[in-house]
Amino acid sequence: MLLPISNVPRAYSWGSPTLIPALEGREPTGEPEAEIWYGAHPGSPSRVGDGAQTLDVALAEAGEPPLPFLLKLLAAGSSLSIQAHPTKAEAEAGFAREEAAGIPRDADDRLYRDDNHKPEIIVALSDEFRALVGLRPVAGTRRLIARLAGAGGAANAAAGGALARLDELLSDTEEERGLRAALAWALSEASPADVAALADALAAAQASATDDADADTIDVLLAAASDFPGDRGLYVALLMNLVVLRRGQALFAPAGVLHAYQSGLGVELMAASDNVLRGGLTPKHVDVPELLRVLDATPGPAPLVELVQTGDQGVLYDVGVPDFALTRVEIEGRTASADLRGPAIILATRGALRVTERGQDAPAVDLVPGAAVYVGGGARGVDIAGRGEAFLAQPGRV
Structure with missing residues (x-):
């Protein structure tokens, strides 16, 4: 099952007004465009086909399970909040605790909006992508x-x-x-x-x-000091590593690791969760004791992701979590085949591509930059043809 999906950009204040429009080849609106979500997350589910139905509804009607991941285009024009995410066990305990306390899930001071962890990976699409991530060795x-x-x-x-x-x-x-x-x-x-x-x-x-x-x-x-005057998070940022990713490079933020993306365009993939513990550079609620409780304060270099070549057209960003794995596919006139372990989303970021489901006599889906397709969990694999670049998100290896 192939379902073309799309979404509208989210206008968070830190978003870039130009990066996503440039990728999609359209004129900027003048407003910040921070993220486009590709998935079934209830916070902003993708629209299917002509937009009459959301992906979460389509999956429920087809008997498909909820997606364990959320794929995004992320365009930072200024710093995101400094943040860390809990482990799965911490999320389950925190969610149960706040449910028992009767804290509304949409309350500003709610920390655990679900019972899941939120590891995440980001791959740079711009020539440079800047991020603060992890705590710098103390000597530095x-x-x-x-x-x-x-x-x-x-x-x-x-x-x-x-x-x-x-x-x-x-x-x-x-x-x-x-x-x-x-x-x-x-x-x-x-x-x-x-x-x-x-x-x-x-x-x-x-x-x-x-x-x-x-x-x-x-x-x-x-x-950051200019964007967030008087924010104590400036001292937190002073303790963190600055990493400058080049196009195609990636970093991984596992549970407990402080991070704050600063500038640039990237493809982000994460477990489907809204659990965020903030540590400054934000007007939002900061719970210092809970942040320090879940924080991994081990100093060290930024957690860059090792790239694994998969044939002559693919690069795997596998960070060893069961929720997701990400592959970048570059195609120049040949067809790339990808095996699937479950439901997948394919997002085009360059060129013009055509996706077909292997072994099925079903219509192909054409993709241009910013367009995506959901591939049903029963698919054994897909073939991607044309000239360009795409990112394939699917469940990780158990």
Whole structure:
């Protein structure tokens, strides 16, 4: 079963007004276009065919199970909120706890809107995709703090106390314990004056910056300070790795790992869940104790995904979760065949492609950038022909 699906962009304030229109070859509307959702998630289910029916309804009528994943186009023009997601066990316990407490599922302070985890992967489609992800090794952060403290001389005197306190917490011989203490201080004790002082220190450091490893980080942090004035999350961002993905590269955010996408266009794939614990750079609710409880505070490099070649036309981004696996297929006049383990969604991101279900005498579906097709769970595989690029999302290996 092949069902053409589409959706409308979601106009979150952090979205880019140009990246998705450029991919789809249309004029921008002037409004931010942040995400397009491809799937059956009730928050914004895809429309089937001419749009008269949503995918969740179509799947229920066909006796198909709910999709375990949600595929998105994501276009960031400014920082998303810093966030982490719970494990499956944490989500089940948190959801049951909030249900028992009678907290409405759409309440602003609701943390667990369902009982699922939310690991996610993003693959860069733009030439550069910037993200803050994971906690930087402490030595690197302390070096950056020293640079900020000294960048502006007397102009940065107001930042000295806050940065000294942060550095003191990070001097703990157990790095993870020091990072937890630093995060708790940043989200609970840092004052508006401390945040403003850090923004001033970043501006002074940028003015005197050379082309080194910290220059991009300072630029990203200063942009976040401008977009979220007075937000304590700026100190959280200071503790995080900046990663710059090139087109086709990917990063993975497993349970507990802090992340905040900054700029660029990407294909995102995640488990079907709305469970988000926020850690700043947002006007939304931040529950500091619960964030710290689910947080993985292990320092280390950004969790980049190893690319696995699958034949001469496919690249697999397999992060070892049962909910999803993602394959990028590039086709230049030959037909690519893909085996399926269950229901799938194929999203075109370049060129013109034609999808057929293997072994079935059924109409093919033509795809252009931004268009997608749902492939029913009974399909053994698909053939993709034409010239262009597509991403295939399906359940992961159990």
